[in-house]
Amino acid sequence: MPSPQSSRERPLSPHLQVYQLYRKIAPLLSILHRLTGVALYVVGSLFVIAWLGAAAYGAGAFATVQGLFASPLGYLVLFGWTVVLFYHLANGVRHLTWDSGRCVTNEGVRGTGITMLVMVCGLTIAAWAVGLMLVA
């Protein structure tokens, strides 16, 4: 008599270990949507709070925050923020496409994934090209 399978520890979904994220792009892009969303909400919103708050509190506070964002470390953080925001935005449009019933196939998942990554690169390059041109 075979031992009952149900007594084993079953993996809970969504699961981070069994999907071999290093080999398959679809689950990697999927969990990155969550991670970038959490990052934007937990960390990114603090940037917005600091920026708007400093502006409202007066000239000294605003100059300090603008100076921090314009420092080399600030630029690095802002670059990461643009990549994370554009990833979540473009992949969010991908999710809305699926919600409308389109591209819900293996080829659709792969094709929209590549399109999304190209959009992220394009938007990031566009943002920094415009931004650096305005600063220079």
Next chain:
Amino acid sequence: MKTGTGMRSALGRARGLGAAGGAAHHWIGQRVTAVALVPLGLWFVFGAVIGNLGADDVAIRAWMASPLNATLMILFVVSAFQHGALGLQVVLEDYVHGAAAKNVAVMANKMFAAAGALFCVVCVLTLALGG
């Protein structure tokens, strides 16, 4: 609309009402704010942040005194905090185990969103109307 469950039919609300019955409302709210945040997010990066690179106190006040900029900024922060609160709630419900810890986490999430959004709106109004 008869109750707080929004866009659902009477049958949809009654059928299979095992849990709190707010899932469709949550799901639709997540999508509505997502759609709103596509143009608002692009405006925030290219218009609000890049447009104000190196701005000083006087420049940011003048910029926020434009009714269009103040309106878009308030729409952006309210949509973003609402979208973030709905999204993080699902993540917390998936990964925080134990009823007490989960409830505390979800409540803290909602309070953070409400406080953050309100603070940002007050800041925008201070800049726009403060003179």
